[in-house]
Amino acid sequence: MQIGVIANEVIACFKRWFHKRSFIIVSEHKVKHISISGGFQFSLVMALVACLVWASYSTGNFYAARSVLKERTQALRSVTSAKVQNNFNSVFHVGPASTRHITGDDPEIASLSAPLVTPSALANNKIFARIATLEHKVIELTNTNDAIVQRIRDKTAQRIDELESIIKQTGLSTNDLKKKHADKAPPADNRKGAQGGPYIPDTSLEMWPQANEMFESLDKLAMLRQIMRNLPLDKPIPNAEQQSQFGHRIDPFNGHLAFHAGLDLTGADGTNTKIQSPANGKVIAAGHNGAYGISIDIDHGYGIVTRYGHLSSLNVEEGQTVKKGDFIGTMGSTGRSTGPHLHYEVRYHDRPMNPLNFITAGRYVPEE
Numbered sequence: 001m002q003i004g005v006i007a008n009e010v011i012a013c014f015k016r017w018f019h020k021r022s023f024i025i026v027s028e029h030k031v032k033h034i035s036i037s038g039g040f041q042f043s044l045v046m047a048l049v050a051c052l053v054w055a056s057y058s059t060g061n062f063y064a065a066r067s068v069l070k071e072r073t074q075a076l077r078s079v080t081s082a083k084v085q086n087n088f089n090s091v092f093h094v095g096p097a098s099t100r101h102i103t104g105d106d107p108e109i110a111s112l113s114a115p116l117v118t119p120s121a122l123a124n125n126k127i128f129a130r131i132a133t134l135e136h137k138v139i140e141l142t143n144t145n146d147a148i149v150q151r152i153r154d155k156t157a158q159r160i161d162e163l164e165s166i167i168k169q170t171g172l173s174t175n176d177l178k179k180k181h182a183d184k185a186p187p188a189d190n191r192k193g194a195q196g197g198p199y200i201p202d203t204s205l206e207m208w209p210q211a212n213e214m215f216e217s218l219d220k221l222a223m224l225r226q227i228m229r230n231l232p233l234d235k236p237i238p239n240a241e242q243q244s245q246f247g248h249r250i251d252p253f254n255g256h257l258a259f260h261a262g263l264d265l266t267g268a269d270g271t272n273t274k275i276q277s278p279a280n281g282k283v284i285a286a287g288h289n290g291a292y293g294i295s296i297d298i299d300h301g302y303g304i305v306t307r308y309g310h311l312s313s314l315n316v317e318e319g320q321t322v323k324k325g326d327f328i329g330t331m332g333s334t335g336r337s338t339g340p341h342l343h344y345e346v347r348y349h350d351r352p353m354n355p356l357n358f359i360t361a362g363r364y365v366p367e368e
């Protein structure tokens with residue numbers, strides 16, 4: 001009974017709102033009559049309501065999605081910030097960084113996320129990251145430097161061994177030569193001279209013992225090279241032929257066993273053969289010298305003197321400094337000589353040494 005009353009009310013209401021409507025449209029002097037049924041009007045109203053509901057639903061979804069995105073961005077920033085801080089702590093050993101567990105909801109990380117949004121905190125994080133990168137580069141550079149220093153030390157040690165071995169072949173003592181070299185060096189006080197400038201303590205070398213050892217080795221190598229330049233390791237005649245060797249032999253004049261204190265050398269140009277100084281030195285004698293005939297003595301330092309006998313002429317005078325390879329005189333047959341040749345001696349503290357040992361050792365001198 002009541003349902004019937006409600007139904008009648010609804011039908012009455014529907015008929016009141018959606019009764020048939022007529023419209024009269026006047027267009028270009030013509031009159032048109034349009035009639036719209038109640039059912040069509042109801043359909044139009046329902047379609048409008050559906051559009052409004054859909055628009056409201058979409059707007060709600062958009063705002064909800066934007067809110068979720070914002071939260072996720074914030075969480076990502078928090079985790080990134082925490083990682084940067086953790087890296088910094090690892091490099092500078094601040095706290096138990098390596099054991100810290102990093103998650104987005106960690107309260108410690110959450111506290112870090114707050115300063116991240118301020119420009120100064122962002123700048124700090126960038127500086128920490130930069131410092132960590134630079135620290136890493138410093139470690140890399142130090143390792144590279146150590147490797148370079150080690151290579152130089154190895155190469156220097158190898159070269160020192162080579163030079164000492166060459167000196168040993170000559171029959172001289174490397175330690176004696178080094179000692180003489182040190183004695184010859186001017187005292188430390190005299191070396192200072194007129195100098196000045198600000199005092200800069202060389203702490204870098206104190207902190208780097210490998211470098212100190214490297215410089216000591218390089219000094220030692222430089223000293224050995226300087227000694228080598230004064231050793232008569234070259235032939236006084238480049239393409240000499242050896243006629244008589246150092247040591248005991250039968251004397252060519254009287255046929256008796258005698259000691260020959262040098263080498264007898266001849267050259268392809270006979271009496272025109274030029275004699276060259278085999279090393280740097282200073283002429284300490286040049287002229288007639290008994291059985292040696294016209295003779296030259298050159299002091300090479302370190303107690304070493306070379307002598308050139310039976311010359312025909314001199315190209316140097318006493319007191320003159322000569323360099324390795326300088327033309328000093330011409331071959332001849334003056335003094336106690338059977339024919340044109342050079343009598344060549346190497347003396348160490350006036351004790352004759354075998355010149356051939358020097359010439360042989362000279363073949364192993366590396367080029368500088």
Ligand SMILES: [Zn+2]
Nearest residue numbers: 262263264343
């Ligand atoms: Zn001789």
